Amino acid sequence: MTNLGPIQAPLPEALTTFLAACAAAIGAGHVSVSAVDLADWSLCTFPWSGHPLAVLSPGTAEEAVACLRLAGLHGCPLHPVSRGRSWGLGSRRPPRDAVILDLSRLNRIIDIDATSGTVRVEPGVTFSQLQDELTAREIPFHVPSFGGPPSASVLANALDRGEGSGAFGDRFGQLWDLDVGLTTGERLRTGYGRFENARLAPVHGRPVGPLIEGLFSQASFGCVLSGCLGLAPTAQHGCYIAFEIGLSDKLPAFVEAFTGLIRDRVVDYHDAFFWDGAKQIASAGIAADLTQPPPPRAYEEWLATISISANHAMILDCKKAIVIQTLLPFCSSFTIDEDGEPGSRNSGLRGFSDGGNVTSCYWAKPALPDGPLNPDRDRCGFLWLCPVIPLDGVALARMAQLTQAAARQFDIFIMAGAEAATERACHGYVSFAWDRDVPGADAKAMAAHAMLMEAFTREGFHPYRPTLPATAAAAPSQGDWAAVVRRLRHALDPAGVLATGRVADL
Numbered sequence: 001m002t003n004l005g006p007i008q009a010p011l012p013e014a015l016t017t018f019l020a021a022c023a024a025a026i027g028a029g030h031v032s033v034s035a036v037d038l039a040d041w042s043l044c045t046f047p048w049s050g051h052p053l054a055v056l057s058p059g060t061a062e063e064a065v066a067c068l069r070l071a072g073l074h075g076c077p078l079h080p081v082s083r084g085r086s087w088g089l090g091s092r093r094p095p096r097d098a099v100i101l102d103l104s105r106l107n108r109i110i111d112i113d114a115t116s117g118t119v120r121v122e123p124g125v126t127f128s129q130l131q132d133e134l135t136a137r138e139i140p141f142h143v144p145s146f147g148g149p150p151s152a153s154v155l156a157n158a159l160d161r162g163e164g165s166g167a168f169g170d171r172f173g174q175l176w177d178l179d180v181g182l183t184t185g186e187r188l189r190t191g192y193g194r195f196e197n198a199r200l201a202p203v204h205g206r207p208v209g210p211l212i213e214g215l216f217s218q219a220s221f222g223c224v225l226s227g228c229l230g231l232a233p234t235a236q237h238g239c240y241i242a243f244e245i246g247l248s249d250k251l252p253a254f255v256e257a258f259t260g261l262i263r264d265r266v267v268d269y270h271d272a273f274f275w276d277g278a279k280q281i282a283s284a285g286i287a288a289d290l291t292q293p294p295p296p297r298a299y300e301e302w303l304a305t306i307s308i309s310a311n312h313a314m315i316l317d318c319k320k321a322i323v324i325q326t327l328l329p330f331c332s333s334f335t336i337d338e339d340g341e342p343g344s345r346n347s348g349l350r351g352f353s354d355g356g357n358v359t360s361c362y363w364a365k366p367a368l369p370d371g372p373l374n375p376d377r378d379r380c381g382f383l384w385l386c387p388v389i390p391l392d393g394v395a396l397a398r399m400a401q402l403t404q405a406a407a408r409q410f411d412i413f414i415m416a417g418a419e420a421a422t423e424r425a426c427h428g429y430v431s432f433a434w435d436r437d438v439p440g441a442d443a444k445a446m447a448a449h450a451m452l453m454e455a456f457t458r459e460g461f462h463p464y465r466p467t468l469p470a471t472a473a474a475a476p477s478q479g480d481w482a483a484v485v486r487r488l489r490h491a492l493d494p495a496g497v498l499a500t501g502r503v504a505d506l
């Protein structure tokens with residue numbers, strides 16, 4: 001039996017031979033081992049031990065496949081990065097020492113089907129690039145907006161099972177017909193793109209037979225070179241309604257009433273967000289800018305933001321009235337934000353991501369920088385925990401309780417929020433923000449993160465999205481899951497070189 005365990009970092013001679021072969025395949029100018037580049041690629045919002053050994057920047061899908069094949073041939077660990085904006089999840093750091101496969105030059109919007117509302121993109125295509133293209137061509141569809149940086153990769157965010165607002169917010173659920181390169185040198189399409197007449201490829205994602213897209217999500221068992229993404233139809237009218245709920249003991253009644261709105265299809269899941277006071281305060285500015293600190297209770301007050309959109313003003317008005325009437329008895333007050341002019345593309349409800357939320361990474365820094373925000377370069381401490389919470393107010397209140405206990409015990413700033421991801425469950429967003437320049441702050445934050453993750457695991461609130469530390473510390477799975485998935489991985493990446501350490505237990 002071949003050894004399926006993790007491979008070791010390559011010996012320097014093996015790495016040199018591999019890089020020389022890559023330089024012949026993609027051009028020496030696109031292979032970097034410069035100390036300056038490697039230092040830049042090593043930046044992260046938390047301490048981590050895996051290092052980039054070199055950076056390969058292929059310019060085409062064929063060149064990327066050549067690098068993958070050579071990595072398999074030479075047994076050299078390779079870690080794919082599309083845009084590397086995974087701030088708080090791992091930035092551009094590999095789980096273990098590896099050469100980086102930088103896919104940012106693969107930045108073509110290959111095809112837009114304006115009738116069906118689908119798009120085929122390469123991994124380097126960013127949210128702002130796609131939104132600008134859809135707006136310029138007046139296409140009545142959009143990519144659901146999100147709180148992350150607009151310079152992130154649409155495809156990588158979908159592969160990582162990221163989410164945006166609205167009914168099409170489950171990005172992986174809207175992704176199909178992946179073009180995948182393997183370290184064997186093979187290349188395959190997972191959808192109808194594999195047939196001679198590929199007419200169905202942009203409109204239907206589930207061809208007969210086993211569906212294998214899942215093997216490339218949060219796993220990188222292969223490198224995805226492009227994929228087809230379903231876009232959301234852009235509604236003319238929309239608004240946000242924010243409900244002040246109060247302390248976490250008020251969550252159960254509010255969430256129960258809210259769940260009825262989702263079941264009745266008045267509100268879509270991914271349209272409702274719950275925020276604690278810490279997250280609300282950090283959205284408005286950083287700690288250093290506060291003239292006086294808010295009272296401790298303010299950090300623990302919960303708010304729900306519900307977005308509603310419709311193509312007809314009357315439908316919007318009806319939905320608004322039903323939402324307010326249903327939730328009014330369970331909140332202390334509410335406000336309505338009409339969200340710009342009808343039809344404006346500069347709206348979060350119509351695909352515009354402004355990246356404003358990234359300032360929350362700077363909460364503990366002495367000041368915000370003047371130029372573009374880059375939490376890696378600005379030495380922000382930032383780390384997510386992403387637990388799934390049943391869509392039930394008692395469970396949500398428990399998440400709040402555990403989070404506040406950790407914040408108090410470690411005297412660290414933790415923000416908590418959750419988004420209804422289905423009719424039955426929420427995706428929790430718990431983020432830790434600190435200043436990496438303060439001595440001892442890294443160690444304290446990592447200890448608080450480990451403790452809270454353990455508390456969530458004990459509660460059965462397992463994660464839906466990986467961060468490097470959470471994956472490394474994950475509890476072993478029961479039964480034969482790991483053995484079976486290890487064999488699947490071995491079939492796709494026999495040398496075991498691609499993104500090693502990315503999946504817990506493997």
Ligand SMILES: Cc1cc2nc3c(=O)[nH]c(=O)nc-3n(C[C@H](O)[C@H](O)[C@H](O)COP(=O)(O)OP(=O)(O)OC[C@H]3O[C@@H](n4cnc5c(N)ncnc54)[C@H](O)[C@@H]3O)c2cc1C
Nearest residue numbers: 081082083084085086146147148152153156157162163224
């Ligand atoms: C303040 C803040 C708010 C945020 N809000 C949101 C939010 O609302 N919703 C949300 O979803 N995210 C959110 N994020 C998370 C983050 O912005 C995204 O996950 C971001 O999209 C990741 O960066 P990227 O797209 O450049 O992916 P990358 O960093 O390039 O890749 C992400 C992962 O996928 C793997 N990968 C990349 N490309 C490929 C490929 N082609 N084939 C195989 N594997 C690949 C990488 O190895 C890496 O592990 C937020 C982050 C911050 C800091």
